[in-house]
Amino acid sequence: MSKSITSTLSSSFIKAEATRLGFAACGIANARTVEPKVQEAYERWIASGHQAQMAYMNRNLDLRYHPDLLLPGCRTIISLALDYTPTERIAPDHPQIAFYVYGPDYHDVMKARIRELAKAIFKSSEHSDYSEYSELEGGRFRVAVDTAPMLERYWAEKSGIGWIGRHRNLIVPGCGSFVFLGELLLTTDVDQYDSPIPNRCDTCHRCIDACPTGALSQSSEENKLEEASFDARRCLSYLTIEHRGPFTPEQADIVRNQPTPRYIYGCDRCQLACPHNNRVYKANTPYKPHDTNTPFQASPRLTSMTATDWATLTREQYQELFRGSAVKRAKYEGLMRNIETICSLNECK
Numbered sequence: 504m505s506k507s508i509t510s511t512l513s514s515s516f517i518k519a520e521a522t523r524l525g526f527a528a529c530g531i532a533n534a535r536t537v538e539p540k541v542q543e544a545y546e547r548w549i550a551s552g553h554q555a556q557m558a559y560m561n562r563n564l565d566l567r568y569h570p571d572l573l574l575p576g577c578r579t580i581i582s583l584a585l586d587y588t589p590t591e592r593i594a595p596d597h598p599q600i601a602f603y604v605y606g607p608d609y610h611d612v613m614k615a616r617i618r619e620l621a622k623a624i625f626k627s628s629e630h631s632d633y634s635e636y637s638e639l640e641g642g643r644f645r646v647a648v649d650t651a652p653m654l655e656r657y658w659a660e661k662s663g664i665g666w667i668g669r670h671r672n673l674i675v676p677g678c679g680s681f682v683f684l685g686e687l688l689l690t691t692d693v694d695q696y697d698s699p700i701p702n703r704c705d706t707c708h709r710c711i712d713a714c715p716t717g718a719l720s721q722s723s724e725e726n727k728l729e730e731a732s733f734d735a736r737r738c739l740s741y742l743t744i745e746h747r748g749p750f751t752p753e754q755a756d757i758v759r760n761q762p763t764p765r766y767i768y769g770c771d772r773c774q775l776a777c778p779h780n781n782r783v784y785k786a787n788t789p790y791k792p793h794d795t796n797t798p799f800q801a802s803p804r805l806t807s808m809t810a811t812d813w814a815t816l817t818r819e820q821y822q823e824l825f826r827g828s829a830v831k832r833a834k835y836e837g838l839m840r841n842i843e844t845i846c847s848l849n850e851c852k
């Protein structure tokens with residue numbers, strides 16, 4: 504039998520449970536319509552064509568702006584960050600892949616943990632067993648991880664867990680930007696909502712300087728951060744992951760002419776240049792993840808892959824190496840397109 508319905512949830516309990524589940528940050532925002540200035544900036548970015556082939560970003564604008572369309576009666580958005588900083592990196596003289604695909608698919612890991620958080624919240628407040636809790640998804644709560652039409656970095660800022668840097672990633676104080684984001688939408692209020700924290704990028708533009716293709720650009724107004732400062736059409740992450748089909752000659756030149764070490768999937772240069780990620784690889788100081796049970800670590804086989812290994816990768820080897828990985832976003836054909844554009848059997852540094 505259900506307990507009596509609680510009018511508000513405990514924010515301190517929610518955050519304690521998030522910490523227990525290994526999240527690096529948890530913040531809670533009041534679910535309201537996205538601010539008009541943010542809507543306008545997003546639509547200017549779309550109109551500019553800077554989203555490239557990512558047509559899904561053009562769709563469902565009403566859902567992106569109105570949380571109560573994603574979950575009817577939505578009153579609360581809990582933003583969560585999960586640290587994926589690797590403790591061991593691919594050697595700098597080997598072809599590189601972005602940190603976020605070192606381990607298993609983050610969608611699966613994040614969704615499972617957020618559902619565990621929802622289970623803990625409801626069992627503590629009004630539902631006494633799992634069978635009752637499991638029937639609430641879609642009615643009393645919704646889990647969103649990347650694939651839902653949400654402005655997730657906007658809500659992460661509103662919840663106070665970080666700010667959006669000039670590299671367009673969320674920076675979490677004391678953790679950096681190598682974090683996965685996810686949201687738990689609720690139809691229930693909490694007893695205390697969080698507020699945004701100040702942007703701490705100041706006048707730093709190291710991320711912009713580190714981008715070898717000009718995908719990032721300085722805003723014309725000092726310290727103003729807009730979506731329009733990022734052009735996916737020139738981004739190595741976009742080109743090597745999201746772009747479908749063969750490269751145009753111009754795209755191939757962008758991918759091929761990147762500086763060493765060369766990335767064959769994604770690109771972390773802007774984030775590695777960010778001072779807020781400096782704590783990751785301090786000399787002689789092994790990085791300790793916020794989550795002691797983090798699954799987001801590369802296998803020895805992955806970190807030891809050489810240029811020859813990549814250039815001769817078979818479909819069967821690909822499936823074994825990346826079983827359960829988000830690399831499937833580009834598929835085998837996409838990864839080999841990248842490798843063949845950059846590498847030869849003798850050189851892919």
